[in-house]
Amino acid sequence: MTASAPVVVQLEAAGRSFGGTPALVAVDLTIRTGERLAVLGPSGAGKSTLLALLNGGLQPSHGTVSLFGEATAGLPARTRRRLQRRVGTISQGLDLIEQVRVLHNVNAGRIAEWGTARSLAALAWPRTDERAGAALESVGLDWAIHERTERLSGGERQRVAIARLLVQRPELVLADEPVASLDPTRAAEVLTLLGRVSSDTGTLVVTLHQPQLARDHCTRAIGLRAGRLVFDTPIAELGADQLDQLYARG
Amino acid sequence: MPDVRDTYRLPADSDRPEPPNLDAQRRTRPRVTGRQVTTRRLIGALVLVVPLVWALGRALPVGHDIVNRGGARLIGDLLGQALSPRLDGDFLRLVLEATGTTLAFAAIGTAGALVIGLLGGLVLSDVAWTHRPPRTVRAVRVVLRGLLVATRSIHELVWALLLVSVLGLDPLVAVLAIALPFGAQTAQVFGDTFDGLPTSALHSLRNAGATTMPAVAFALLPPASPLMLSYAFYRFECAVRSTVLLGAVGVGGLGQELVVSLSSRNWDEVWTLIAAVIIVSALVDAWSGRLRADMAVASCSEWSAGAAPEPPGGVAPRRSRSRWARWSALAIIPGLVAAWLASGVSLSGLTSSRTRALTGGLVEDLLPPKLPAGGWSVVGDAVLDTLAMAVVAMAIAVLITVVIAPWAVTTRAQGGAPGSLPARIARRMAWALARIGLLVLRSVPPTVWAVIALLALFPGILPGALALGVYTGGVLGRLVAESWESVSPVPRNALLRSGVPGALATLAAVVPASAHQLLTYTLYRFEICVRETAVVGIVGAAGLGRLLSENLNLFRFPVVSTLLIASFAVSVSSELLSRRLRRAIRA
Ligand SMILES: Nc1ncnc2c1ncn2[C@@H]1O[C@H](COP(=O)(O)OP(=O)(O)O)[C@@H](O)[C@H]1O
Numbered sequence: 087m088t089a090s091a092p093v094v095v096q097l098e099a100a101g102r103s104f105g106g107t108p109a110l111v112a113v114d115l116t117i118r119t120g121e122r123l124a125v126l127g128p129s130g131a132g133k134s135t136l137l138a139l140l141n142g143g144l145q146p147s148h149g150t151v152s153l154f155g156e157a158t159a160g161l162p163a164r165t166r167r168r169l170q171r172r173v174g175t176i177s178q179g180l181d182l183i184e185q186v187r188v189l190h191n192v193n194a195g196r197i198a199e200w201g202t203a204r205s206l207a208a209l210a211w212p213r214t215d216e217r218a219g220a221a222l223e224s225v226g227l228d229w230a231i232h233e234r235t236e237r238l239s240g241g242e243r244q245r246v247a248i249a250r251l252l253v254q255r256p257e258l259v260l261a262d263e264p265v266a267s268l269d270p271t272r273a274a275e276v277l278t279l280l281g282r283v284s285s286d287t288g289t290l291v292v293t294l295h296q297p298q299l300a301r302d303h304c305t306r307a308i309g310l311r312a313g314r315l316v317f318d319t320p321i322a323e324l325g326a327d328q329l330d331q332l333y334a335r336g
Numbered sequence: 337m338p339d340v341r342d343t344y345r346l347p348a349d350s351d352r353p354e355p356p357n358l359d360a361q362r363r364t365r366p367r368v369t370g371r372q373v374t375t376r377r378l379i380g381a382l383v384l385v386v387p388l389v390w391a392l393g394r395a396l397p398v399g400h401d402i403v404n405r406g407g408a409r410l411i412g413d414l415l416g417q418a419l420s421p422r423l424d425g426d427f428l429r430l431v432l433e434a435t436g437t438t439l440a441f442a443a444i445g446t447a448g449a450l451v452i453g454l455l456g457g458l459v460l461s462d463v464a465w466t467h468r469p470p471r472t473v474r475a476v477r478v479v480l481r482g483l484l485v486a487t488r489s490i491h492e493l494v495w496a497l498l499l500v501s502v503l504g505l506d507p508l509v510a511v512l513a514i515a516l517p518f519g520a521q522t523a524q525v526f527g528d529t530f531d532g533l534p535t536s537a538l539h540s541l542r543n544a545g546a547t548t549m550p551a552v553a554f555a556l557l558p559p560a561s562p563l564m565l566s567y568a569f570y571r572f573e574c575a576v577r578s579t580v581l582l583g584a585v586g587v588g589g590l591g592q593e594l595v596v597s598l599s600s601r602n603w604d605e606v607w608t609l610i611a612a613v614i615i616v617s618a619l620v621d622a623w624s625g626r627l628r629a630d631m632a633v634a635s636c637s638e639w640s641a642g643a644a645p646e647p648p649g650g651v652a653p654r655r656s657r658s659r660w661a662r663w664s665a666l667a668i669i670p671g672l673v674a675a676w677l678a679s680g681v682s683l684s685g686l687t688s689s690r691t692r693a694l695t696g697g698l699v700e701d702l703l704p705p706k707l708p709a710g711g712w713s714v715v716g717d718a719v720l721d722t723l724a725m726a727v728v729a730m731a732i733a734v735l736i737t738v739v740i741a742p743w744a745v746t747t748r749a750q751g752g753a754p755g756s757l758p759a760r761i762a763r764r765m766a767w768a769l770a771r772i773g774l775l776v777l778r779s780v781p782p783t784v785w786a787v788i789a790l791l792a793l794f795p796g797i798l799p800g801a802l803a804l805g806v807y808t809g810g811v812l813g814r815l816v817a818e819s820w821e822s823v824s825p826v827p828r829n830a831l832l833r834s835g836v837p838g839a840l841a842t843l844a845a846v847v848p849a850s851a852h853q854l855l856t857y858t859l860y861r862f863e864i865c866v867r868e869t870a871v872v873g874i875v876g877a878a879g880l881g882r883l884l885s886e887n888l889n890l891f892r893f894p895v896v897s898t899l900l901i902a903s904f905a906v907s908v909s910s911e912l913l914s915r916r917l918r919r920a921i922r923a
């Protein structure tokens with residue numbers, strides 16, 4: 087990626103504490119359009135906290151986080167929502183609505199765009215429009231459009247979450263451990279899909295536990311340990327010594 | 337104002353479970369000693385026994401005649417007609433029409449309650465707001481909570497009385513008298529339901545930039561809808577019973593016909609009407625019970641305990657789509673339209689200038705509150721009478737429950753418990769009889785029980801307590817029997833296998849668990865019983881209800897508002913007390 091591509095996110099000495107305990111400390115990070123960034127680090131390192139800051143839903147307690155050129159702290163709710171519409175987030179728990187048909191979950195990705203009246207209409211009479219159909223097709227779930235979400239397998243639900251992301255047409259995709267509970271084949275599939283999503287629409291930030299997946303699917307990697315950024319390298323230069331340092335005990 | 341609060345919920349720390357620090361728990365948790373347990377039991381027993389002794393002393397004053405011998409003959413007449421109800425075509429047509437009216441009022445009233453409940457529930461629930469709701473909303477909430485508690489603490493029948501003085505004998509009175517207090521209760525339950533659902537989906541929609549309304553509709557309504565539907569049908573069951581009760585103020589339906597026939601002592605008509613009430617009640621119960629069982633989300637006993645059941649494991653319950661549930665859901669709208677057309681309810685009564693003038697007049701009349709002739713001591717006596725009546729009624733209800741409910745436990749009657757064929761058949765018969773008995777006790781409205789009790793006994797606490805107790809016995813018996821179905825048979829079977837005789841095994845393994853449930857529901861019903869004393873008071877028993885209806889009839893509105901405030905205070909404090917005790921039991 088060229089250094090001249092537009093900046094999507096910029097963190098300057100950004101930190102976040104929970105009740106006095108720091109979860110993330112003085113992180114400097116610039117992410118540009120088109121990058122696929124892997125966030126590596128042991129459990130509790132602050133990966134999810136970082137993604138939450140990037141989403142704009144969590145406020146930094148130190149430093150600044152700017153999203154598409156706007157600082158996220160202290161924004162009026164309406165402005166914050168406008169920024170968040172451009173960010174697609176898949177969190178660790180997937181956050182699907184279990185009791186409804188798959189189509190309903192996909193349409194949920196468009197509530198922000200639709201506004202109240204149209205969303206309520208879509209809730210009462212769910213309709214398959216082109217975008218929802220195309221999204222499900224591209225994740226290979228066109229057959230499941232009227233299935234009940236809770237009946238699908240883990241991998242299929244993961245793809246429903248990606249389809250929801252697709253219809254939102256985000257410019258920045260944040261995925262928190264999207265492959266933690268999948269077997270290696272499914273994991274590779276999901277990351278390929280996420281890569282495709284972001285190559286269509288922009289930028290990907292994904293937290294991972296397997297460095298090999300980062301090498302296969304990302305362009306850049308950062309390492310977090312105890313809330314601090316310990317490395318930030320192009321993927322080709324990600325070496326064993328850095329990983330040892332990241333996951334070392336004690 | 338800039339928004340500086342966080343909307344993002346980080347995932348739960350499931351990937352790094354804290355190792356449980358048993359040592360620390362051992363150190364910090366206070367040890368419970370055997371002596372403390374004994375003390376607690378003693379205090380518990382006193383809390384139950386002392387009020388009962390006091391209430392019995394108040395209900396049975398020495399040196400007064402209790403039984404009215406003249407009236408006892410009337411009861412003989414009433415019973416004598418039991419086998420010859422009035423069944424001619426004219427009267428049956430009247431009964432059928434009245435049944436339709438009752439069902440229509442109940443349906444529209446329930447629908448109104450659900451609308452109030454949905455809106456109120458959203459305002460009350462925490463999840464519907466991003467984080468801390470804005471200050472305006474919090475202020476509205478405080479007011480709303482108070483308003484809901486006040487609305488709920490006034491019994492349907494009292495609502496009807498007040499509404500009649502504004503709207504006249506309009507069908508709208510019945511509908512509003514159901515919709516307002518039920519709506520307040522529903523708002524509470526729906527609010528809790530929303531707050532009990534998993535919120536991750538909602539937060540994720542919020543964090544994709546969605547606004548509150550559609551995000552809530554998308555993420556909360558689908559998982560909540562089976563619970564809400566189940567509750568709606570439970571409420572409809574209650575509404576049918578309440579509508580029959582409302583007949584006492586003359587707004588039509590089976591209840592009114594009953595009151596007319598009772599007061600003109602046409603006993604043959606009374607029996608036909610009572611049979612109709614029981615049949616309607618049984619059919620509605622069976623339908624709604626079947627539906628709730630199909631949706632497998634909540635039993636009646638869970639709903640009536642006032643709170644939404646916890647979805648198992650924090651996961652929202654599965655919605656199973658049985659044919660029953662689907663057809664019932666589809667029937668709702670046409671049913672409501674039919675009910676609306678049939679009952680002749682019209683909202684025009686609400687906005688007419690006469691109503692407006694009368695409402696204004698009523699508000700002016702009610703204020704400022706004044707004491708009745710005789711002052712505080714009259715109010716205080718009425719309060720004590722009300723409490724005594726509720727306590728004695730609960731004692732009667734518990735007695736009925738203990739005698740009948742064990743036979744009404746379905747799992748026990750149908751379970752593969754050993755026994756010869758005749759023994760099993762006998763158990764089935766006992767089950768059916770017990771169920772029907774409880775149904776009869778709770779289907780006949782307490783007003784009717786009270787009128788009957790007042791035939792045989794002189795007015796006072798006792799006839800009211802008897803009427804309420806018999807009715808509450810039917811309700812409590814069913815709730816407790818239903819909850820006993822979930823008492824595990826495993827411990828008892830283990831004892832049986834180790835050679836313990838059956839009765840002893842029951843005593844050791846089943847009774848403690850069952851007693852706990854009985855106690856919980858008794859305390860819960862006590863709250864309701866306190867409110868329902870108004871009902872038997874209105875037909876002339878004793879307590880605040882009687883004072884209230886006397887003063888309403890005399891148009892002494894300032895006194896009425898004093899009495900309403902007193903009822904509110906009694907109702908709220910008994911609710912708080914009962915909740916406190918229930919929490920103590922759970923601890
Ligand atoms: N809402 C919260 N309240 C308190 N502490 C939190 C909260 N969220 C995260 N933390 C803490 O912040 C640290 C980083 O957590 P997280 O970002 O979830 O790590 P990771 O995703 O890398 O496993 C942990 O110590 C965690 O306990």
Ligand SMILES: [Mg+2]
Pocket residue numbers: 133134178262347
């Ligand atoms: Mg995490």
